[in-house]
Amino acid sequence: MSEIRVQNLRKEFGSFVAVQNSNFVVNDGEFFVMLGPSGCGKTTTLRMIAGLELPTGGQILLGGEEVTMLRARERDIAFVFQLFALYPHMNVRKNMGFPLLAQGMPKAEIKQRVEETARLLRIDHLLDRPVSGLAGGDRQRVALGRAIVRRPKCFLMDEPLGTLDAEFRDLMVHELRELHNRIHATTVYVTHDQHEAMAMADKIAVMNHGVIEQFGKPQEIYDHPATMFVADFIGSPPMNFLKFGGGLQKGAREVVVQGANVAVPEIREDFAPADFTLGVRPEHIRFDDGSKLRGSIYGTEYLGTTQIVAVETADGMLKARVPANVPLRTGDQVGLTFNAQRLSLFDKASGRAVMTSAREAANG
Amino acid sequence: MSAAAHSVVEPSSTSKRIAGTLIILYALISMIPLFWIVATSFKTPPDSIAYPPKILFTPSIEGYCNLFTTRTRQTPEYINALPPAESFCDETVRKRNMVIAGPSNFLPRFLNSVIIAFGSTFCAVFLGTLAAYGFSRFRVPLADDLLFFILSTRFMPPIAVAIPIYLMYREVGLSDTALGMILLYTAVNVSLAVWLLKGFIDEIPREYEEAAMIDGYTRLQAFRKVVLPQATTGIAATAIFCLIFAWNEYAFASLLTSGTAQTAPPFIPTIIGEGGQDWPAVAAGTTVFLVPILVFTVLLRKQLLRGITFGAVRK
Numbered sequence: 001m002s003e004i005r006v007q008n009l010r011k012e013f014g015s016f017v018a019v020q021n022s023n024f025v026v027n028d029g030e031f032f033v034m035l036g037p038s039g040c041g042k043t044t045t046l047r048m049i050a051g052l053e054l055p056t057g058g059q060i061l062l063g064g065e066e067v068t069m070l071r072a073r074e075r076d077i078a079f080v081f082q083l084f085a086l087y088p089h090m091n092v093r094k095n096m097g098f099p100l101l102a103q104g105m106p107k108a109e110i111k112q113r114v115e116e117t118a119r120l121l122r123i124d125h126l127l128d129r130p131v132s133g134l135a136g137g138d139r140q141r142v143a144l145g146r147a148i149v150r151r152p153k154c155f156l157m158d159e160p161l162g163t164l165d166a167e168f169r170d171l172m173v174h175e176l177r178e179l180h181n182r183i184h185a186t187t188v189y190v191t192h193d194q195h196e197a198m199a200m201a202d203k204i205a206v207m208n209h210g211v212i213e214q215f216g217k218p219q220e221i222y223d224h225p226a227t228m229f230v231a232d233f234i235g236s237p238p239m240n241f242l243k244f245g246g247g248l249q250k251g252a253r254e255v256v257v258q259g260a261n262v263a264v265p266e267i268r269e270d271f272a273p274a275d276f277t278l279g280v281r282p283e284h285i286r287f288d289d290g291s292k293l294r295g296s297i298y299g300t301e302y303l304g305t306t307q308i309v310a311v312e313t314a315d316g317m318l319k320a321r322v323p324a325n326v327p328l329r330t331g332d333q334v335g336l337t338f339n340a341q342r343l344s345l346f347d348k349a350s351g352r353a354v355m356t357s358a359r360e361a362a363n364g
Numbered sequence: 365m366s367a368a369a370h371s372v373v374e375p376s377s378t379s380k381r382i383a384g385t386l387i388i389l390y391a392l393i394s395m396i397p398l399f400w401i402v403a404t405s406f407k408t409p410p411d412s413i414a415y416p417p418k419i420l421f422t423p424s425i426e427g428y429c430n431l432f433t434t435r436t437r438q439t440p441e442y443i444n445a446l447p448p449a450e451s452f453c454d455e456t457v458r459k460r461n462m463v464i465a466g467p468s469n470f471l472p473r474f475l476n477s478v479i480i481a482f483g484s485t486f487c488a489v490f491l492g493t494l495a496a497y498g499f500s501r502f503r504v505p506l507a508d509d510l511l512f513f514i515l516s517t518r519f520m521p522p523i524a525v526a527i528p529i530y531l532m533y534r535e536v537g538l539s540d541t542a543l544g545m546i547l548l549y550t551a552v553n554v555s556l557a558v559w560l561l562k563g564f565i566d567e568i569p570r571e572y573e574e575a576a577m578i579d580g581y582t583r584l585q586a587f588r589k590v591v592l593p594q595a596t597t598g599i600a601a602t603a604i605f606c607l608i609f610a611w612n613e614y615a616f617a618s619l620l621t622s623g624t625a626q627t628a629p630p631f632i633p634t635i636i637g638e639g640g641q642d643w644p645a646v647a648a649g650t651t652v653f654l655v656p657i658l659v660f661t662v663l664l665r666k667q668l669l670r671g672i673t674f675g676a677v678r679k
Contacts, residue, residue, distance in 0.1 A: 052574050072577045079578045085571035089593040102580030146579070 002063045002153035002186045003028045004049065009058035011044050011210075018044040020210040021058070026154075026203070029184040031177070033197040036207035037233070042190045043158055045207075049188060050156050051075050062153055073102070078147035080157040084139050086131040092118075092142050093127040099150045117149045121179075137168045144179070154186035161196060173199050194234050198222070206230045224362045225344060228351040231279050237308060237319040239279045239344070247273040248345070248354060255345070258314050260292035263340035265358035271347065276354070279344035282308065285320035291335030297328055311336065398654075404647035412643040427644025429453035431470050431635065431652070435462040470649060473631040478656070479542055480627055481610040484549035488606045489599060491550070492557025493565075497587060499558070500565040501573075511562075514555045522552050523615045530619055540625045548616060553606040560605070564598025565591065600664045611657050628653050 004026040011019040019041040026032040034042040047053040049060055051072035060068045067075050078099075086095050093114055100110045118124040121141045126134065131142060140160060147155055160176075161169045177200045180187060191197055197204050198218045205215045206229075214226035225231035231239040244257045248271040254261050257278055264278070283306075295313035302324060309320045309328060318336070328334075345354040353359060375383075404412050406423040435457055443463065449455040457464055495514075499507055529548065530539070538544030568591060576586035592599075618630035632649040635642055 050578060052578070072574070073580045073582065075578075077578065079575065081571045081575060083569065083571060085569065085575040087572060087575075087590055098576070099579035102585075146575075150579075 003061075004032075004154060004186060004188065005059075005061040005064075006045070006049070007059040007061070009045065009048060009060065010056045011041070011048060011053065012056045017210050019048070019055075022212055024205055024212065024215055026186055026188060028186055030202045031180050031187045031189065031200055033189045033191060033201035033204045034207055035191060035194060035197040035204050035233075037192055040207040041210040042192075042205075042207045046156050046158055046188060046190045050077055050079050052079075076150075076153045078150060078152040078155050080143050080147050080155065080160045082159040082162050084143040084160075086139060086142055086146075088132055091128055091130050092123065092134075095131055095142055096127075096145045096149050099146060103150070113149055114145075117145045120148070120182075121145050136164045137172060140164065140168075140172055141175075144176075148179075148183065148185075152185075154188065157187065157189045159191050160189075161191070161193075169196070176200060194236070198234075206233060208233075220362055223342065224353070224359050225279070226353050228277060228279070228346045228348075231344060231346070235281060237282055237321075239281055240285070240318045241346075242278040242280070242313075242315055242318070243348070244276050244278060245273065246276075247271055248276065258293055262293065262338060262343075264343050264345060265341055265356040267345070268355040268357060268360060271354065275348040277346040277348050279346060280318075280338050281342065282319045282321040284339040284342045285311075285318065285322075286337050286339070287320075287322065287326070287334045288337040289335045291337045293336045295334060295336060297330055297332045297334060299330055300328055401647045401650050404643055405651045407644050407647075409642060409644055412647070413640075424456070424644075425452070426456050427642075427648035428652075429456050430642055430645035431648040432468055433457070433464045434466050434468050436465045437462050468635075469626075469631065470628075470635075470652075473626050473628045474652065476542060476621075476625055477611065477628040477653070480545040480549065480625070481607055483542070483546040484553065484610045485603055485606040487546060487550040488553035488557045489561075489603050491554050492561050492602065493592075493595070493599060495554075495558045496561035496565050497591065499562050501570065511559070514558050517551070517555050526616060526619055529616075533620055540621050540623050542625045545617065545621060545625060545627070548620070549606075549610040549613065553609060556609075557602050557606060560602045561595070561598055564595055564602075568594050604661060604664055607660060608657060 006022055006024050009019055009022040010017070022041075022045060024032075034045060036042045044053060048055045049062075051067070051070055051074075055068060058068070059066060062075060062077070072079075087098065090098065096114045096117060097110045100113060105113075115124060115127070118127055121144060123138060123141045123145060126138060126142070131139065134142065143160065161172050164172060173196055180200075189196075189200065201218050203216065204218055204221050206213045206221060208229050214221055214230045216226075221230060222234055225234065225239065228241070231241075242257050244255055246256065248255070248267050248269070250268060250270050252267045253263060253265075255264055255276070255278065256262070262278065293313070295311040295318065298310040298312045298317065300310070301308040305324055306321050307324045307326070307328075309322055311318045311320060311334065313336075320336075322328075341358055343358075345356060346352065347354060403419075403421075405427045406425070407418070407421050408424045408426050411418050411421045411424075412427075429452075433453065438461060440461060443458050443461060446458075446463070449458055454464060498504060499511060504510065533539045533544055538547070572590045572594070573583070573586040576590045577583060581589065612629065613627075614629040617627045621627060621630065628649070632646055632653065635645045635649060
C-alpha cells in the first residue's frame with residue numbers, strides 16, 4: 001500500500017505563501033502529475049512529500065502512515081532531480097548501488113539488484129562507465145535506475161526531462177510511461193510542460209500561485225477546465241475566450257455573444273448580471289457563412305493535417321483549428337459557429353467555471 | 365580610432381613570441397635569488413664571500429655538512445692522530461682543522477616546522493570545512509555578520525597583536541610549545557579557510573546531498589560521502605595557502621619560540637660559523653627548507669591554480 005494523502009498542506013517562506021492548503025490523494029500505483037507555471041508551488045509540494053522541506057501546516061500520509069515531520073531517509077521514497085544529481089565521483093554501478101549500500105545490503109545482492117535494474121532500463125552496458133561522460137538520456141536512465149533499484153513506496157520526480165532536448169524528451173516520455181505500466185509504482189511527477197503531463201498522467205493537478213486550480217484526469221481537465229487559468233494554461237493554442245454580459249438563468253441553453261445567439265450546454269446555476277466569458281477550444285470552431293458571429297481571417301499556420309487560423313473578431317483574435325484542405329485567404333470574411341456541447345462558461349470576476357449540463361455529466 | 369583596440373582576433377605569432385620572451389625573462393629574473401641561494405649552498409665559505417661574486421665555482425657540500433653538524437676546532441696534531449675519516453663530511457671538516465662534535469639543531473627545528481605547519485593546516489582546513497559547510501547550507505542567524513566577523517581578524521597584520529599574545533602565552537604556559545604555535549597559526553588561517561571553502565562548497569549543488577539523504581543517509585554521512593569528495597579541489601587549494609603561511613611565518617615564530625618548539629625560519633639565520641655568518645650553511649638550510657613546500661606545490665599545482673583563479677572564472 002503506498003497511497004499518498006496530502007491534507008491541508010501549507011508552506012510559507014517568511015511572508016510568502018508558496019503552497020496554500022493543498023488537498024489531494026494519489027492512489028496506489030497511480031501516475032500523478034503536478035502541472036503549473038514556475039513558482040506555482042508544485043516543486044515545494046513535491047519537496048514536502050519527500051521530506052526535503054518541512055510544511056508550515058497540514059499532513060502528509062504515505063501508505064496510511066503519517067510522515068509529515070519525518071526525515072527524508074525515513075520515508076522510503078525515491079526522488080529524481082531535474083539535474084539528475086548523479087554523484088560525479090562514482091561510476092554508474094556505484095551510483096545505482098548507493099541507496100542499497102545505505103540499507104546495509106550485502107555486496108553480492110547489491111550487484112545482482114543493480115544489474116537487474118540496469119537491464120530493465122537497458123543501461124547494463126554502461127555500468128562501469130563514469131557518469132560524467134554519459135549522454136542526457138543515459139543520465140536520465142541512471143537517475144531512474146538509482147530510484148527504482150530500492151523498490152521504494154513511491155517515486156517523486158522534479159521536472160526530470162527539463163534539461164533534455166526535444167527529441168530525447170519525447171522518447172523518455174514514452175519510456176517513463178512504459179516503465180510505469182510495468183512496475184506500477186505510485187509516482188508524483190512535477191512539470192511545467194502540458195504535453196508531458198497529458199501524455200503520461202493518470203491524474204493531473206494544475207497549480208497556480210500555491211493553489212490547486214483543478215485536480216482530475218487529463219481529459220477532464222482539457223474538456224472541462226475548472227477555471228480560466230486552467231483553460232488558458234492547457235491546450236496549444238489555448239482556449240479562446242469571448243466576453244459577454246447579462247445574467248445567466250438556470251435552464252438556459254443560449255447566450256448572446258457580440259449580437260449573435262450561441263447555443264451552449266444547459267446552464268445549471270443562476271447568476272446575477274455580470275461579465276462572463278465563453279471558452280471555446282480551437283478545434284470546436286467551424287466556419288459557417290450563415291452565422292451572425294463574424295470575423296476576418298488574419299493569418300494561417302499550416303500544420304500538415306490541420307491548420308491554425310487566426311480570425312480577427314470585434315472582441316479580439318480567435319484561433320481555430322480546421323482541416324488543412326479548407327482553402328482560406330487572408331482578409332476573407334467568415335462566419336463562426338461552435339460545437340455547443342464542448343463550450344465552457346466562466347464567471348469573469350472569479351475565473352470559475354459555470355456549472356452546465358456538460359460539466360455535470362463529466363463530473364457525474 | 366584604431367581597429368586593433370576592439371580586435372578579438374587571435375594575436376599574431378610575432379606578438380605571441382614577444383609576450384613569451386618577456387614572460388620567460390621575467391621568470392628568470394624572479395628566479396635569480398632562488399638560484400643564488402641554491403648556488404651559495406654548494407660553495408665553500410671563502411667562495412661564498414668572494415668579491416667579485418663567483419658564478420663559476422667548484423661545488424662543495426661543506427655548507428650541508430655544517431648545517432647538520434656542530435664542530436670543534438682541534439690542533440692539526442690531534443686530527444692527524446685520529447683514525448681515517450668515516451664520512452665525506454668528516455673529511456671536509458678536518459681540512460679546516462675541525463672535528464664533528466655532534467648533530468646540529470637543524471633537524472629537530474625542521475621537524476618542529478613540519479609538525480606545526482602541517483598540524484595547523486589540518487586544524488584550519490578541518491574547522492574551515494565544517495564552518496563553510498554550515499554557512500553554505502543552513503540558515504545561520506546573522507550569517508553575514510558572522511562571516512564579516514571571521515574576516516575581520518584579517519583586517520590588521522597579525523603581528524600587530526604579537527605583544528599581547530606573547531604575554532598571554534607566557535601566562536598560560538603556551539610559550540615555546542608546538543601546541544601554542546599550532547593554535548596560533550590555526551587561528552590566523554581559519555578565516556581564510558572558511559571564506560575560500562565557502563565559495564567552493566557553494567558551487568556544489570545541494571541536490572547531491574538531498575539525493576544522498578533520500579537514498580537513506582544522514583546529513584553527516586551525505587557530507588562525508590558526497591560533499592567532501594567533490595570539495596577536494598577546494599580543500600587542496602585552501603590547504604596549500606594555509607601551509608605556505610604557516611611554513612614561512614617568521615615574526616611570531618621568532619618571538620614565541622626559542623628552544624624546544626623553535627621552527628626552522630628563526631633558526632636558520634642563527635647558524636653561525638667561525639668568524640662571521642656561515643653563508644653556505646644558511647643557504648643550505650634555506651634550500652632544504654624550500655623542498656617540502658616545493659614538492660607539495662608541484663603535486664597540487666592544478667588545484668593551486670584553480671584556487672588562485674577562483675571566482676574569476678565562474679560559469
